[in-house]
Amino acid sequence: MHQSQTQVEVRYAETDQMGVVHHATYLIWFEVGRAQFIKDLGFSYAQMEEDGFLAPVTDITISYKRPFRYGETAEIRTWLENYNGIRSVYGYGIYNEKDELCISGTSTHVLVNKETFKPVRMKKVLPLWHDAYQNALGSYKKAIKEG
Amino acid sequence: MHQSQTQVEVRYAETDQMGVVHHATYLIWFEVGRAQFIKDLGFSYAQMEEDGFLAPVTDITISYKRPFRYGETAEIRTWLENYNGIRSVYGYGIYNEKDELCISGTSTHVLVNKETFKPVRMKKVLPLWHDAYQNALGSYKKAIKEG
């Protein structure tokens, strides 16, 4: 597995007076995609927080190619673009029903202790996640290479 | 003091494709009004949470008379409509720049322990708040009576 898929229907509240989905909404859809990616690896973000860790965002880049409108369904595709034991970089593509890429972006996260907000090494505190992330990255890099 | 005032400018993200402020936004504006009311009494909601209490909402009623649009400034007026030591009921009126009442509503809250979510008596855990709330309610009831 190197890419997760999940679908969202545009909510009316997500539109703005331009008649399209407000651009901040897609960061929330990225988050939905990220949760699905983690679920597909066999883990749960909610459980990770209960276990005492958080994965705050340090950087986001996002490009808006085509807007979504109310009534449409979006497919969020999420993969692991980079992972070095400290930082995870997720990649995202959001596609419309014609399979056109509408939104693309990345988000970078560090794993921190819930109480102190100090960075921790995933390998040390969540070794099973670490292994799964290395595999996910490997299969992504391989897919990129093979085109 | 029986009524607090605070102003918000409509944010673009708060509009929807109807071209007006999305109706869920006003609950957030009520929250802004409530924080101002508490500040005007000399307290801080943020501090109250740090002290170990939360004031979750149990009920809301809201009537939409006139919509707000992007570019407009709204005045949120907040008062204490009822308080019995356990439940606080805040009243809200949101006015446009012509001083027309656009949105009105109420929210009911209970004070609970942050860890257990169990209700607590304000008089016991926050006696200064209790006194201020009784005074605020008294001055509101008096104002209502005198019309």
Add this chain to the structure above:
Amino acid sequence: MHQSQTQVEVRYAETDQMGVVHHATYLIWFEVGRAQFIKDLGFSYAQMEEDGFLAPVTDITISYKRPFRYGETAEIRTWLENYNGIRSVYGYGIYNEKDELCISGTSTHVLVNKETFKPVRMKKVLPLWHDAYQNALGSYKKAIKEG
């Protein structure tokens, strides 16, 4: 059919620092439930707007019995509680995975012309909707009566 069902997974962005879903979020979930109700009747809210009409909210009541948390899935049940040709009142119950009622409420809507925001009679401008709404109301009233 007198009740529609649809499910939403709690989004991280929907939580607040109380650790539960922020209370304004449920108005957006009501909206999701309402769209499903209309879809189940064989119509589309998006299409209705394209046809030149809007259905703004005039009143909402909402009661919060149990909070939702991140990681949970909610089932939104929606029905037509009242309809008189001008005003539609939808009823909502939001249930957790243990089938406990967590959130209940109603929303009242009028049908208006998109350009003028003036109320219009559904029977006149959307006769098929009118018939379906009368049937939906009838089956709801009947279900209530029969308990």
Add this chain to the structure above:
Amino acid sequence: MHQSQTQVEVRYAETDQMGVVHHATYLIWFEVGRAQFIKDLGFSYAQMEEDGFLAPVTDITISYKRPFRYGETAEIRTWLENYNGIRSVYGYGIYNEKDELCISGTSTHVLVNKETFKPVRMKKVLPLWHDAYQNALGSYKKAIKEG
């Protein structure tokens, strides 16, 4: 003038269960900063839309250095980082009360016709804006140069 300032108080609804402002919120604050920048130049974004134009976002980059918490006030500083007659790139820095840079980022916009979503040249359709943007960019470049 090469930088605009405006302040926002953190709203409770803007926090998430991490206990800090949710990362998507800052895109809305950027939007608030952008509106202030335009206002400081003597124009109005709302008026621009009424005149038949929109300025959708094509790209955003954002870095999260320090989180904001409920109870805090943020200062949003906004400037014009680039402008070529077609694309405008705004720069943002969001500072806490200790004057520490917490959030930084950029947003890129194109001016489009409201009906067709086709790009238009600002110089042609909004010549006064064009002049003001060229001046704002000049004073920003000059300030950068002079350190």
